[in-house]
Amino acid sequence: MFSPATKKKIAYWGAKLECPVDDDANYENTYWCNRDLIPIPEDRRTWTWQGFAGYWIITGANNSAWTAGSTLLALGLSVGQSMGVIVGASLMISMIAIVAGWMGSHDYLGFTVMSRAIMTACIWMGIQTYWGGQAVKIILGAVIGPKYAFMKNTLPASANVDTGSLVSFFIFLVIFCPMLLIPPEKLQMPLRIAFVMIVCNIFGMLIWSVRTAHGAGSLLHSPAVATGSTLSWNVVYGIQAILGLWSGGIVGQSDWTRYAKTPNASLFGQGVTAPLTIIITALCGLIITSATFEIYGEYFWNPFELLLHIQSVSMSPASRAGTFFSGLAFLSSQLALCIVLNGISTGMDMAALCPRWINIRRGCFILTVIAVAVCPWNYVNNASTFITVLSGWSVFLSGMTGILIGDYFFVRGAQLHRGDMYRSSKDSAYYYTAGINWRAVVAWITGIWPLLPGFVRRVQGVNAANGWDHVYDLSYFFGFLVSMAVHVALHKIFPASKQTGASPFEMELHRGPRYLDGERPQVYVESITSHEDETVVLGKEKEASI
Template identity: 25%
Template sequence: MAIPKHANEQVVNYDAGLYNSDLAPVKKEKRNWTWLNFTTVWMGMVHNIVAYESAGSLIGMGMSVWQALLTVIVANIVLIIAMWLNGTAGAKYGTPFPVLIRASFGHKAAHIPVLLRAFVAIFWFAVQAYAGSKAIDAIFGALIPGWNSLSSINILGMGLNSAIAVTLFWLLHAWITSHGMERLKFFELWAGPLVIVLGLCLVVWALFVSHGFGPLFAEHSKLTNAEFWGLFPVSVTGLVGIWATLVLNIPDFTRFARSQKDQSIGQFIGLPGTAILFAIMSIITTSGTIIAFGRPIWDPVELLQQFGNPFILVLGAATLIIVTLSVNIAANVVSPAYDLVNLFPKKLTFTKAGVIAIVLSLFFAPWLWFDNSDTIFSIMGAVGGALGPVAGIMFADFYLVRRQNYDLDSFYLTQGQYTYKDGWNLNALYAMAIGTVISLIGLFVPALSSLYAYSWFLGVISGFIVYTLLMKNTMSSSVEINEERQSVSE
């Protein structure tokens, strides 16, 4: 495929199997996402049912408000550092994750981490979508007489009422996705801030029932110091693990950044800023439920139903629906959509691939195991842990091996700087395999079970170190070739 880079430059023959309009670098004039867009996108992603329940559940595990806040803050500091590290290349070159990963793995081997990430993202889409569909079910139950009686009619393992809610929610996702990234940008612009309003309302309620902040923050921890510090790394790793796929595919968003400054500021405000604020709301509200109901309630749908007011239930559940749409599309549709386009660039566009990912998620059938998901989440936690080494490899490749300089043309050439051995960089595969074993060894070796609490961190660090050592002999020659090609193009 012949592609002219600029009006006065020679035509570059890109391989049609590696290039199409969705995988191509975003043109400068179309890189129009400002810091506000990144802030609202992150607001939409972090303000969701799973994030709310995760923060609130820290109280349920016995932590005090201060201990829960410390856990959330540390997790978000780790996340923003990882997002910045991996988002820089996307903003610099305007390319998505499935393209950037070719530099370290080779254009053929790259399909392995790309497919792994797509699998995890589609799974999480199914989880979030089913959680959101329960809000639709709750609204219909409050407004339509006899709605809940439909549960006696079984459809594919769920009641007819749930089946209708699931169908409607999946169709809503497909409708928004069918309008591409631009529709997503404007959807997030108002969907993200909306949940702040709901969160503030719940905080006001919590303050009302507890007569101020004092009783909420005065609740003592139910854990000893030893128990808390034993639980702390597990909790931090769990909170980071929720966003393991986003650490990889953040270039899918930063490629649209107007500047590095826009994506840096926008992500800083949107991720640790609003995520910590949202966590504070969740923690305060959950603490309020202990005072109001005698037990911690961190499921927002259940909490809304506790009020016994149809208006509050409908309004709150509608907000949760919008919030879930927001996070699910941004976090769990964008990534597999680009992954599928990368696999079939001649046949798929971003929109088509996004709809396919939504359809594929149905095969996870979350309604069959959602309420008994301990085993499933353990398995998916292990699969998600395998993403840590991939992140470490990407960090090492961009900052050490390539010294923050990629050859843009080689991303789209079968015979280029990133060809390696017929499209396979065995060094990256070895580093990924070794990193995965190290990150998950605590899951399979009882004597090392304590290490599993640090699985994602172990994966990142080991992937980074092993890849750097294996690529040490080729680092100098790779950089010299890259710099020579860039000087010629300039």
């Protein structure tokens, strides 16, 4: 099909484009393994409790938490009831995060490799990059002035985005992409700087709004709009919607806890910082929303809309300075959030698709392209749409979280044959049936299909409070518990071989030259020791077929 010269060029570029390998590495790039997928070695476990505390401040103290707290009011809840929902949901997030991250901090494996016993997924980057673009729009509006802040819109109404926001979105991507060059084990200092800016910004806006409005505003004392069973179900829906907001971060906790310097380094951040930060951020968001109504006569559920409105009302030096520094803090928040909660975790998921040529960094770049393609501005233009988007993640990710936790703790007893996760031979503990664990697939489908009718009805704006709608109101709890129970039960009824016991990750490599004077590329001899006294040879030196 190809001429010898073409085959040689394909082989050459295939080798050139392979992911980098550390000097004196104990691994080799294969279709299952690269630097970012191996169990993290001790010299790369650099994250202390302060780093994880900062991680959860960034994850909790951002515009998503702020917006989620405010938009609960759209469900007809009072401020007190909304805060009750936030407290309950944040405590659940904390507990699930601890359990989901345990495998990372104790076995040093990320979600992507752990889910080779299950399935992989990658999730929502677009919305956060869009909000990052809004921060850029605020900053440049403050610096350049009305010419940029009120740029003429040349896009049709059907685009759901204006020209200034779209330009700012792409500027944010230009700023964001170089940040991906920083390896995860060296991110602690940039994240510390970001969370200091975030905290100062939130409390600065709180003080300004309350002082300017001469109080917290009347919204804090307004009663709930919904009543009876409608109110009760809206409370339940609100809890699982907030869980949905953090569902991606929860299921991928081990992507970060595997960098923990000690096995328990992440517990303070997950158990204390996470719920505390989410609660405080949501409360501040509600108070600012209430106070700014007294100032401007309009509720701003999104902090970016508030800052843009301030610029539209006044371009005085004080307004420009205030919106500039606030926008700068939100920019740092979105940069950190895109890296921590989206980029690195999903980059690992991408790396699992083709480890020889895709690592975390390259996966992040691929994800960034996808973030543009999803047109995220279509999902954040109003409160009701936003809360539906938040809840929607629960449909697909809650089941994955339940399966991951049930598989690790109840099926395997927190024991893993780590070497088997990096080879595809039939005697691997995780080969299952033709390389697929059908039990996990069945469990996931069982957990999500009853949620789909209610999800579709919610997206379409049709909600008659029937049985499907109420099942969807319980989507995170339903998907999590049902998928976990079915997965564990199927493993008990149809047990797979070698699911108990543990063995280390060891790769024995015999490196040779990649090319021999123009000859076809060579395949290295690789073997993985995955059982106590058994070495399985994965390949032997031979000519590679193109």
